[in-house]
Amino acid sequence: MTLSSAPGKVYLLGEHAVVYGEPTVLCAIEQRARVGVQRRDDGKLRVNAEDLSLDGFTVEYDGTADEGPDIDVSESLLDAAMGYVDGAIEQVRDVTGNDEVGFDVTIESDIPLGAGLGSSAAVVVAAIDAATRELGVTLETDELAERAYRTEYQVQNGQASRADTFCSATGGAVRVEGDDCRSLAAPDLPIVIGFDGGAGDTGQLVAGVRSLRDEYEFAADTIAAIGDVVRNGEAALADGDLEELGRLMNFNHGLLSALGVSSRSLDTMVWAARDAGAYGAKLIGAGGGGCIAALDPTPETETALSFTPGCEDAFRAELADSGVKRLE
Numbered sequence: 001m002t003l004s005s006a007p008g009k010v011y012l013l014g015e016h017a018v019v020y021g022e023p024t025v026l027c028a029i030e031q032r033a034r035v036g037v038q039r040r041d042d043g044k045l046r047v048n049a050e051d052l053s054l055d056g057f058t059v060e061y062d063g064t065a066d067e068g069p070d071i072d073v074s075e076s077l078l079d080a081a082m083g084y085v086d087g088a089i090e091q092v093r094d095v096t097g098n099d100e101v102g103f104d105v106t107i108e109s110d111i112p113l114g115a116g117l118g119s120s121a122a123v124v125v126a127a128i129d130a131a132t133r134e135l136g137v138t139l140e141t142d143e144l145a146e147r148a149y150r151t152e153y154q155v156q157n158g159q160a161s162r163a164d165t166f167c168s169a170t171g172g173a174v175r176v177e178g179d180d181c182r183s184l185a186a187p188d189l190p191i192v193i194g195f196d197g198g199a200g201d202t203g204q205l206v207a208g209v210r211s212l213r214d215e216y217e218f219a220a221d222t223i224a225a226i227g228d229v230v231r232n233g234e235a236a237l238a239d240g241d242l243e244e245l246g247r248l249m250n251f252n253h254g255l256l257s258a259l260g261v262s263s264r265s266l267d268t269m270v271w272a273a274r275d276a277g278a279y280g281a282k283l284i285g286a287g288g289g290g291c292i293a294a295l296d297p298t299p300e301t302e303t304a305l306s307f308t309p310g311c312e313d314a315f316r317a318e319l320a321d322s323g324v325k326r327l328e
């Protein structure tokens with residue numbers, strides 16, 4: 001068996017707009033997905049993902065690629081649930097030139113699904129890394145990030161940025177603009193996460209933003225404005241100016257909200273954090289439901305969130321210096 005782990009991430013600024021070439025800044029956090037892989041000689045794929053729960057059903061996917069799991073849910077829901085793992089294995093077959101190879105894959109993850117903390121990227125990065133190593137191939141980090149990006153791009157119907165997968169593969173803080181991906185000197189930021197227990201479908205939310213952008217010039221302007229917020233944020237980060245960074249996170253949340261990707265519970269948590277004295281707060285990731293991030297070096301925001309109706313979990317994010325980890 002070969003085992004790799006990869007971290008989730010928090011967008012400080014710039015999700016969604018990054019899909020259209022605007023810059024973004026994000027950092028890896030110490031919530032990880034671990035993927036164990038064992039080669040099979042019969043060419044079949046058997047996935048055991050006990051944490052996989054989505055929209056009210058839980059599946060232990062214990063079937064094969066041919067037969068599929070034996071559960072009573074629609075095919076589209078199942079595709080959404082299994083697409084990332086299937087896509088990762090497709091990349092492994094392609095990059096190793098081993099079209100016929102099968103695997104037993106076991107996934108275990110600390111990262112809530114579809115909540116904006118990048119569970120998909122972490123699972124894909126760890127799966128590609130473990131499965132290639134199982135075949136005796138160790139990918140360079142850039143190649144690993146590229147293959148993981150192609151997986152997300154495919155599953156999200158041609159709508160994905162390189163941000164999540166690059167950040168998960170390399171760890172630390174990163175800046176992504178188009179295909180320019182680079183590491184930043186990791187600032188020690190006091191990030192607090194609030195989680196509403198919910199999830200959003202990344203593919204659908206990205207598609208929703210795209211159609212607004214196609215329909216209204218002011219939606220395209222909103223996306224460009226997010227880019228401006230990020231460029232200002234980079235200067236604030238370089239100066240270590242948390243107050244300014246917080247203000248820009250608030251602005252970024254407003255713009256994401258205008259693009260229709262916030263929700264009542266995300267807004268409630270954002271306001272609870274602001275009322276508790278956070279420098280700023282915003283939804284993170286695709287939105288629709290899931291997590292917000294706030295900047296607060298004091299315990300106030302975490303305490304306030306833990307008493308906020310609709311907030312299921314509040315915790316301080318520990319930044320992850322390393323990306324993919326090769327465990328066995």
Ligand SMILES: Nc1ncnc2c1ncn2[C@@H]1O[C@H](COP(=O)(O)OP(=O)(O)O)[C@@H](O)[C@H]1O
Pocket residue numbers: 033049050051052054080081082083084085107108109112113114115116117118119120121123200201202203285286
């Ligand atoms: N523990 C897991 N086991 C199997 N698949 C997972 C796991 N965690 C995440 N995934 C895959 O990632 C999808 C969620 O990704 P996404 O909608 O992009 O949200 P996010 O990346 O913010 O968590 C899930 O539907 C599933 O396909």
Ligand SMILES: C[C@@](O)(CCOP(=O)(O)O)CC(=O)O
Pocket residue numbers: 014015016017018019114115116117118119120159160161162163164202206284285286287
């Ligand atoms: C909305 C987006 O910018 C981030 C999605 O993040 P997540 O999958 O919700 O963690 C999409 C992307 O960059 O591919």
Ligand SMILES: [Mg+2]
Pocket residue numbers: 118119120121164202
């Ligand atoms: Mg994702």
